[in-house]
Amino acid sequence: MEPHEKLLVDTDYLEEDVHGKMLSCTKCHGGNPADKNWETAHKGLKKDPSYPDPSKSCGVCHEKAGEKNSTNLHTNLKPYMSKMALRMNPDKEVQAKVLKAMDTHCMSCHSSCGQCHVSRPKSVGSGLIDGHLFQKKPPVETNCTSCHGSRMEKEFFGKNEGVPADVHHVKGRMTCTDCHKGGEMHGSKEAPFDRYAQTNRARCKDCHQEIVFSNLVKSIKPLRHPSHAIHRDKVSCQVCHSVSYKHCYNCHIGRDKKGIAYFKTDPSVMDFKIGLNPNPTKDRPETYVTVRHVPIHKGLFDHYVKDALPNFDKLPTWKLATPHTIQLKTPQNQDCLSCHAGTQFYLTEGDVRPKEKKSNENVIVPDKCSLNVVHNWLPNTDRHLKSIGCLTCHTAFSKRPEKDCNQCHTLKSILLTRGFIIEEDCSWKEALTRLEFTNKEILERRDYIIGCNRIIALDYIGILLIIIIFIICVIHGWLRLTIVSRRRGRAG
Amino acid sequence: MKRIYLHTLAERIWHWLNAALFIILFATGIQLHWPDRFSFFKSFSHAVLVHNWAGILLVAVFVGWLFYKLISKRMSQYILTKEDFYPGMFIQTKYYLYGIFIDEPHPYIPSEKNKFNPLQKLAYFMTMFLQMPLLLISGILYLYPDCSPLIIKIGGLKTIAVFHLTMAIVFACFLVIHLYLSTTGDTIFSSIKTMISGYEERREH
Numbered sequence: 001m002e003p004h005e006k007l008l009v010d011t012d013y014l015e016e017d018v019h020g021k022m023l024s025c026t027k028c029h030g031g032n033p034a035d036k037n038w039e040t041a042h043k044g045l046k047k048d049p050s051y052p053d054p055s056k057s058c059g060v061c062h063e064k065a066g067e068k069n070s071t072n073l074h075t076n077l078k079p080y081m082s083k084m085a086l087r088m089n090p091d092k093e094v095q096a097k098v099l100k101a102m103d104t105h106c107m108s109c110h111s112s113c114g115q116c117h118v119s120r121p122k123s124v125g126s127g128l129i130d131g132h133l134f135q136k137k138p139p140v141e142t143n144c145t146s147c148h149g150s151r152m153e154k155e156f157f158g159k160n161e162g163v164p165a166d167v168h169h170v171k172g173r174m175t176c177t178d179c180h181k182g183g184e185m186h187g188s189k190e191a192p193f194d195r196y197a198q199t200n201r202a203r204c205k206d207c208h209q210e211i212v213f214s215n216l217v218k219s220i221k222p223l224r225h226p227s228h229a230i231h232r233d234k235v236s237c238q239v240c241h242s243v244s245y246k247h248c249y250n251c252h253i254g255r256d257k258k259g260i261a262y263f264k265t266d267p268s269v270m271d272f273k274i275g276l277n278p279n280p281t282k283d284r285p286e287t288y289v290t291v292r293h294v295p296i297h298k299g300l301f302d303h304y305v306k307d308a309l310p311n312f313d314k315l316p317t318w319k320l321a322t323p324h325t326i327q328l329k330t331p332q333n334q335d336c337l338s339c340h341a342g343t344q345f346y347l348t349e350g351d352v353r354p355k356e357k358k359s360n361e362n363v364i365v366p367d368k369c370s371l372n373v374v375h376n377w378l379p380n381t382d383r384h385l386k387s388i389g390c391l392t393c394h395t396a397f398s399k400r401p402e403k404d405c406n407q408c409h410t411l412k413s414i415l416l417t418r419g420f421i422i423e424e425d426c427s428w429k430e431a432l433t434r435l436e437f438t439n440k441e442i443l444e445r446r447d448y449i450i451g452c453n454r455i456i457a458l459d460y461i462g463i464l465l466i467i468i469i470f471i472i473c474v475i476h477g478w479l480r481l482t483i484v485s486r487r488r489g490r491a492g
Numbered sequence: 493m494k495r496i497y498l499h500t501l502a503e504r505i506w507h508w509l510n511a512a513l514f515i516i517l518f519a520t521g522i523q524l525h526w527p528d529r530f531s532f533f534k535s536f537s538h539a540v541l542v543h544n545w546a547g548i549l550l551v552a553v554f555v556g557w558l559f560y561k562l563i564s565k566r567m568s569q570y571i572l573t574k575e576d577f578y579p580g581m582f583i584q585t586k587y588y589l590y591g592i593f594i595d596e597p598h599p600y601i602p603s604e605k606n607k608f609n610p611l612q613k614l615a616y617f618m619t620m621f622l623q624m625p626l627l628l629i630s631g632i633l634y635l636y637p638d639c640s641p642l643i644i645k646i647g648g649l650k651t652i653a654v655f656h657l658t659m660a661i662v663f664a665c666f667l668v669i670h671l672y673l674s675t676t677g678d679t680i681f682s683s684i685k686t687m688i689s690g691y692e693e694r695r696e697h
Contacts, residue, residue: 377537378537379537379540379541379544383637386638404536405527405535405536405537405540406527406528409536455654458654458657461661462657462658462660462661465661465665466665466668470668473668473669473672476588477672477675479593480592480593480676483593483594484593487594487595
């Protein structure tokens with residue numbers, strides 16, 4: 001943006017923008033136009049009339065948004081503060097120094113009504129977006145990504161090397177405001193402890209829902225894959241559908257010899273990690289979520305005050321994350337075994353730095369038991385696992401399959417009704433009930449074989465044969481005993 | 493009464509071990525085949541476990557029997573001679589169909605070296621050298637289908653399963669006949685006693 005573009009008010013603002021037509025400059029920004037001395041005329045001028053309190057500017061007309069200003073996360077950064085407070089030293093003197101450091105380094109990173117809808121945020125250099133014309137939806141390039149750039153922008157638009165752009169951008173040409181609506185941006189009635197606890201935040205299910213016909217409307221993208229029902233409330237959407245995203249480490253703040261504030265971090269790392277949800281709630285009940293390492297460090301404030309964060313371990317450094325690298329197909333959702341037979345996607349103890357292990361103990365995924373151990377109740381475990389598809393037992397309707405062999409090994413086998421298609425015109429039921437001796441195709445597909453129950457005719461033939469032989473023996477024996485005893489009687 | 497030593501201790505142990513294993517295998521096999529109707533054992537998986545181990549034991553017992561017969565040179569008892577085919581089988585069949593009803597003496601007197609009549613020879617030869625190996629091989633393939641590409645070539649597990657079942661039916665038929673014919677000695681239980689003591693007590697005509 002050129003310097004003059006940042007400053008000059010476009011005449012279109014006065015002619016086209018409702019604010020320009022209805023409100024004078026001084027109504028919002030203050031000042032005294034009658035004063036001929038420019039210095040005194042500009043006395044009390046407000047560069048951003050909406051910050052920190054918009055109630056006498058924007059809030060006069062935009063009451064609802066104005067009322068929520070105190071709880072608006074873009075304005076107050078409350079979750080950031082409340083989490084730092086948990087880690088912070090309770091000593092008042094230390095706290096004062098920490099808060100002063102935060103004021104310098106952290107709290108400047110905020111926005112306001114004007115810094116989204118009229119100009120860029122002050123923390124990224126300000127400057128009018130478009131000659132003071134009000135933007136109903138702040139532009140992504142100048143506003144959203146000017147703050148949310150290093151992570152969200154690069155993830156969503158595929159600017160991280162080797163990581164594809166988010167499918168919503170690629171396929172849907174969607175931008176930030178398509179999901180993050182005004183309601184969410186202006187906050188909720190209560191300031192949440194965590195930004196994910198905000199009640200009106202964007203949710204995947206706003207657009208994607210499992211198929212429930214009663215609420216199926218055109219705008220809903222139905223989730224047809226049975227995995228969604230199986231993993232419902234167990235894993236977050238991102239666990240299956242996001243790819244690598246950015247992790248930051250070791251933020252340190254300070255002032256250089258000239259007194260200029262600076263911060264430095266270790267080089268960021270691209271990775272994908274599934275961790276345990278440290279705080280499952282009704283709203284976010286999943287056991288497994290994607291986690292991101294945040295740049296917090298125990299010595300973050302060391303330049304200003306030592307031992308500022310003695311309770312560092314109270315919160316994890318691997319934090320719940322919703323990466324914006326969503327893909328339909330990801331390495332971890334290729335098949336069930338991607339997640340259920342290995343640890344490469346999980347945040348394991350080995351992934352966590354030794355000094356951070358305690359703080360992340362509720363997030364680290366314990367060593368996963370091998371499939372064979374989990375399924376060792378099955379006789380011939382290996383063979384069962386090789387020949388039965390996971391979904392045969394773990395259906396959407398049986399979250400915890402019964403450990404009952406008779407489910408499959410019976411004439412009324414559940415396999416007959418599970419609807420696995422072998423050929424286009426042939427269901428499992430048809431295939432397995434055919435009076436045929438060969439099952440080469442089924443075996444080659446490594447699908448399940450029920451056994452010899454299928455040839456009912458052989459059962460009948462066998463039973464009949466045994467009965468006939470038994471009857472012959474009985475008749476033979478009866479005749480033998482009767483005739484011989486009679487003959488012996490006569491002879492005797 | 494004449495006492496003939498027919499069955500050695502090793503043969504008797506093998507016989508009763510075989511009998512016990514077959515009873516177990518039949519019971520578990522029936523449960524496995526009709527799990528919704530029979531539950532002789534605690535659960536299906538228990539039945540599978542018992543059936544598998546009993547089957548493996550049966551293989552071991554069969555191999556032991558084969559070695560014993562070869563080493564002790566008693567295999568010849570199962571070998572049919574020309575005379576066994578004719579007139580042996582004819583005479584024995586006639587006895588079972590007629591002679592036995594008129595209290596005729598057994599046409600063949602067993603001895604330690606030649607203890608089977610021609611029909612017994614034929615039945616036991618078929619059983620031990622054809623049906624038993626087929627039953628055991630099909631069982632092993634059924635138990636370890638990954639161990640041989642043969643399974644795919646012959647049509648898959650289902651073919652093996654059906655074959656195994658067919659052999660089980662044949663053995664069930666054999667068992668019925670075997671049990672009945674064991675009552676055709678001098679008295680109803682004389683053959684069973686012989687199989688326990690090893691000695692056959694025969695009336696002298």
